[in-house]
Amino acid sequence: MDDNTLKAAIRAIMDDTEVPPNKRLDRLTTFLKENGLAYSTMLCPNDFLVHPHNRGGAMINALDVHDKGQKILELGFRRSLLTDSICFELSPHETQRRVQVEANEALVQKSSGLLAPLQGSERYMTVSSSHTTAFLKASQHRCKRPGAAGGFLNLEDEALKEAVSKGWPWLVLSWRAEFLVPTLPAFVQMVLNSVHSVGLGIQEMEAAQQVALLVSSGQSFKDAVQSVKASRPACHSYMDFVGLYVQKFGGGPDFPLISFLSDFCKELSITVCIGEELFKAVTSWDLQEPSTQFPFLRASLLACQLTSPKIVDGTARLLVKSDLDRLKGANVRQNLLQAEQMVAHAYQVYVDSGKTTVVQRALGLMMVRLSLILVKKEKLGREKLEVYRSPEHVAQLFATEATNSAASASAAKADGKDSEEEPALDLLGALSVGEQALLQNKHLKKDGRYVHADYPEKIFVFTGLENDEAQFVHTPLYGSPETVLVPPDLFRKWKATRLPLPRVLAKDAAEGLMYGKSSVLAEAELLAEAQQILFKLYQDHNSGDSAALDIVTPTNIYTSISFPAHKLKLVPLAILSKPKDASKLTLFVEWKGAKFQLSPPKSTEVIVPFYFVKTTSKEEDVSMTISWKTLDGMKLPMLTNVKKLSAQTILLQASKDLLEKKDGSSSKKRKTFAVWAFGLMVTIGTSTSLTWRDRQIVVPPELIVSIGELNYLKVQPSNRTLMKLLLGARTAGSLTSSPGLQQLKQGREDAIAKAIKEESKEKGSGADDLFTEPKIKKPTKLASTTLEFVMVDGLQIGLQQKHKASTDLLVLMESDTLDKVFTKITEDADPEEKRRYKRRRVAEKKENSDEPSEHSD
Numbered sequence: 001m002d003d004n005t006l007k008a009a010i011r012a013i014m015d016d017t018e019v020p021p022n023k024r025l026d027r028l029t030t031f032l033k034e035n036g037l038a039y040s041t042m043l044c045p046n047d048f049l050v051h052p053h054n055r056g057g058a059m060i061n062a063l064d065v066h067d068k069g070q071k072i073l074e075l076g077f078r079r080s081l082l083t084d085s086i087c088f089e090l091s092p093h094e095t096q097r098r099v100q101v102e103a104n105e106a107l108v109q110k111s112s113g114l115l116a117p118l119q120g121s122e123r124y125m126t127v128s129s130s131h132t133t134a135f136l137k138a139s140q141h142r143c144k145r146p147g148a149a150g151g152f153l154n155l156e157d158e159a160l161k162e163a164v165s166k167g168w169p170w171l172v173l174s175w176r177a178e179f180l181v182p183t184l185p186a187f188v189q190m191v192l193n194s195v196h197s198v199g200l201g202i203q204e205m206e207a208a209q210q211v212a213l214l215v216s217s218g219q220s221f222k223d224a225v226q227s228v229k230a231s232r233p234a235c236h237s238y239m240d241f242v243g244l245y246v247q248k249f250g251g252g253p254d255f256p257l258i259s260f261l262s263d264f265c266k267e268l269s270i271t272v273c274i275g276e277e278l279f280k281a282v283t284s285w286d287l288q289e290p291s292t293q294f295p296f297l298r299a300s301l302l303a304c305q306l307t308s309p310k311i312v313d314g315t316a317r318l319l320v321k322s323d324l325d326r327l328k329g330a331n332v333r334q335n336l337l338q339a340e341q342m343v344a345h346a347y348q349v350y351v352d353s354g355k356t357t358v359v360q361r362a363l364g365l366m367m368v369r370l371s372l373i374l375v376k377k378e379k380l381g382r383e384k385l386e387v388y389r390s391p392e393h394v395a396q397l398f399a400t401e402a403t404n405s406a407a408s409a410s411a412a413k414a415d416g417k418d419s420e421e422e423p424a425l426d427l428l429g430a431l432s433v434g435e436q437a438l439l440q441n442k443h444l445k446k447d448g449r450y451v452h453a454d455y456p457e458k459i460f461v462f463t464g465l466e467n468d469e470a471q472f473v474h475t476p477l478y479g480s481p482e483t484v485l486v487p488p489d490l491f492r493k494w495k496a497t498r499l500p501l502p503r504v505l506a507k508d509a510a511e512g513l514m515y516g517k518s519s520v521l522a523e524a525e526l527l528a529e530a531q532q533i534l535f536k537l538y539q540d541h542n543s544g545d546s547a548a549l550d551i552v553t554p555t556n557i558y559t560s561i562s563f564p565a566h567k568l569k570l571v572p573l574a575i576l577s578k579p580k581d582a583s584k585l586t587l588f589v590e591w592k593g594a595k596f597q598l599s600p601p602k603s604t605e606v607i608v609p610f611y612f613v614k615t616t617s618k619e620e621d622v623s624m625t626i627s628w629k630t631l632d633g634m635k636l637p638m639l640t641n642v643k644k645l646s647a648q649t650i651l652l653q654a655s656k657d658l659l660e661k662k663d664g665s666s667s668k669k670r671k672t673f674a675v676w677a678f679g680l681m682v683t684i685g686t687s688t689s690l691t692w693r694d695r696q697i698v699v700p701p702e703l704i705v706s707i708g709e710l711n712y713l714k715v716q717p718s719n720r721t722l723m724k725l726l727l728g729a730r731t732a733g734s735l736t737s738s739p740g741l742q743q744l745k746q747g748r749e750d751a752i753a754k755a756i757k758e759e760s761k762e763k764g765s766g767a768d769d770l771f772t773e774p775k776i777k778k779p780t781k782l783a784s785t786t787l788e789f790v791m792v793d794g795l796q797i798g799l800q801q802k803h804k805a806s807t808d809l810l811v812l813m814e815s816d817t818l819d820k821v822f823t824k825i826t827e828d829a830d831p832e833e834k835r836r837y838k839r840r841r842v843a844e845k846k847e848n849s850d851e852p853s854e855h856s857d
Contacts, residue, residue, distance in 0.1 A: 001035055004837040007180045009394060014187050015223060020231045021191040029171060037174040042581045043087070045137040049318050051088055051125035053101040053185040055202060056209035057262050059103065060130050061271055066146050069135030075160045075796065081710060082168045085129040086190060088185055089175040090122070101126060106277060110357065116141040124172060129191040140164045167203035183217040186210055190231035201734045202233040204242055204274045205302075211246045212255035221247050238276045245283045249295040257299045259346075264303060264364050273315040274305050281321040287328060287336070297690035298344035300367035307368050309382045323375040332374070338391060346398050353402070354442025369394045394614065402439070408843070437488035443496050444470065450494040453560035459501055460484065460494075477502055521579065530591035531576050532648030533634050541631060541638075542571040544609040555603065557612035558652065570610040570624070570639040576596035590635040613639055615655040619662075624653045638852040690725055692822055697725045705798060705810055712798035712810035715825070717741060726826055740824035745811055748797050751790035795820060
């Protein structure tokens with residue numbers, strides 16, 4: 001299938017909105033597998049980066065990584081629960097690969113040590129299981145913990161250590177699939193968000209960024225909005241307004257203002273919701289101003305809301321619709337126009353600086369401060385009131401903070417004369433000649449590595465400005481450092497380089513990489529040794545050659561002479577290689593405890609009779625059988641004739657189906673996974689079945705509820721199928737009045753109330769990091785809708801997002817948990833009570849009907 005046909009077919013599946021998102025993803029992955037654009041394999045956390053398009057470009061949130069990881073540790077990590085893990089290959093094209101790698105480098109740098117550094121060996125990018133994978137990788141590299149708790153992550157948990165070393169199954173999508181359809185990662189990630197919508201659901205700015213990505217890739221606004229809406233984001237009910245905001249106020253074809261707000265949230269780890277009322281108000285805010293639609297001021301209002309110190313039910317509570325209504329008056333129009341112009345000019349400085357983090361933060365602060373001044377809510381912001389006093393003062397602060405030359409707090413203590421006579425607005429007025437030149441030469445970054453034509457074979461580090469001159473320092477291996485001062489007009493002559501700084505390797509490190517101690521060389525030596533042994537075994541033991549066999553192209557083989565039974569022996573000569581996962585090999589050789597994969601040579605180049613023996617499902621046609629032999633210390637497979645062969649006999653071995661039939665094993669194709677514990681079995685394949693106390697049922701799909709990455713069983717006390725499992729022959733019974741069931745439900749409600757009380761403190765959004773002198777925060781209520789589960793008597797009980805108090809009991813689908821719950825709810829239960837009541841009422845009605853009426857004859 002050519003590229004154009006593949007591209008059209010992939011887009012057709014993605015754009016078919018008549019099909020539910022999950023089924024579209026299933027069809028898409030099946031199609032990609034059939035066309036060689038996807039495959040399944042075992043991968044470890046160190047193999048991964050995060051896809052730049054993950055979560056609308058936000059990638060992952062470092063605080064959420066640790067928060068989710070801590071919950072997993074408290075619950076007990078289980079590798080088998082990691083399902084639906086999907087990733088993409090890194091692009092082989094240098095330009096695109098650099099973009100992908102640099103996005104992850106920036107992500108790690110902004111995490112302040114919470115995320116693991118890049119290793120250089122990563123080959124894939126996650127679009128699901130991203131936070132879990134990042135937590136495992138951070139644990140492997142002993143990253144620091146966030147907040148006041150401090151300390152470092154580790155791999156003391158054995159299950160965690162096993163997941164890091166052995167990995168788990170992943171579906172890998174080819175880089176070529178993304179090359180053909182650039183919106184494919186965003187689509188896959190959006191669908192997976194819908195699957196785990198009760199987990200880290202996406203908020204407005206993430207959704208807006210996803211719409212922008214899809215439109216930039218060729219989709220219409222309508223289709224893009226519907227695609228994101230299908231992923232069930234937190235703003236699902238007003239997704240049309242999110243799309244309208246992107247279209248009208250995104251800043252142009254590339255939607256730069258959407259990217260800024262998305263990066264602003266990512267930089268500060270902001271995950272709060274703006275709120276439906278305010279977002280609709282900002283989008284539909286009509287000031288009837290012919291000169292502008294105020295795109296920068298609207299973005300400022302959203303940025304201000306995102307930094308709200310008050311958060312209720314996960315939604316920011318700072319600005320409200322009435323604040324915007326008060327700004328419609330003619331008396332404040334000039335203030336709005338001035339603010340719009342100031343932010344527009346500051347945004348251009350941000351662009352000219354190369355969109356650096358320092359200027360991004362300064363611009364974000366400016367937008368928040370101006371918004372609070374306009375709506376007269378300076379006292380309700382995160383900063384002390386004295387930090388800024390007027391729009392002009394805010395502009396001065398931006399000019400200072402854009403180069404990180406002074407903190408906001410220092411600016412707040414400026415001389416009191418500023419309030420008496422404000423200077424004219426000049427965003428660059430506070431910058432020196434060197435600082436202005438630095439903003440215009442965005443390639444110069446502190447501690448970056450640079451080269452210059454006048455200093456061949458030397459690498460310099462830019463250390464900062466010295467009297468408006470750029471200071472570059474070269475440190476040789478032996479000798480004193482060399483310093484070069486460069487005037488502003490020559491900044492552009494210095495070129496950034498990715499070359500590493502030369503360093504003397506530590507003696508023990510160097511020794512560990514040399515012959516005799518290098519594990520890589522030891523493995524290569526063992527592989528070479530095994531290859532030589534295989535060559536020798538082929539020469540000594542393979543009895544099938546051109547004199548005894550007739551090779552028929554393309555892949556058939558006949559005898560040319562007769563052979564007594566067990567005299568024809570065929571050895572699998574091949575090129576050996578180290579496998580990715582030795583446990584999955586079916587055909588291999590083993591040498592000194594190591595398994596090696598067999599890669600048969602092309603039949604047009606080398607003929608090895610072993611690989612010419614085809615399979616047959618007819619037992620009478622089988623002439624060769626495969627067996628495992630150990631020769632000269634090497635374990636290998638060998639084909640031997642099981643009966644006497646005459647000349648011109650085709651060589652055939654038993655097929656897999658025939659072998660299974662002979663062994664009496666099942667011939668079912670589907671794979672299953674079973675866990676036994678306390679007499680309970682959970683089988684997961686094309687369907688889910690439960691076996692308990694020698695009774696088995698197939699679980700109806702409606703009784704399986706997915707919350708986050710876990711599956712729960714919905715215990716409906718009158719469900720006939722479930723009662724058949726729990727009550728045996730009494731299939732019409734009910735456990736509604738079960739004391740054990742009522743105790744678990746009451747325990748669930750008590751646990752919810754306790755969790756809400758413990759989490760009543762405000763959830764941190766990272767916005768405090770933006771301000772140098774934040775006010776002391778007051779505790780705010782955290783809604784219980786953020787809970788995914790509670791623990792009741794050591795049992796994990798799931799919580800659905802709505803009507804938790806009235807839902808049926810949701811029990812984690814784990815064998816030990818299910819067995820304990822089933823035992824508890826069936827003890828002291830009277831499943832016949834409801835039936836006796838029904839029979840009593842029926843008997844009463846029948847008795848009454850038998851009494852003669854006063855009008856009867």
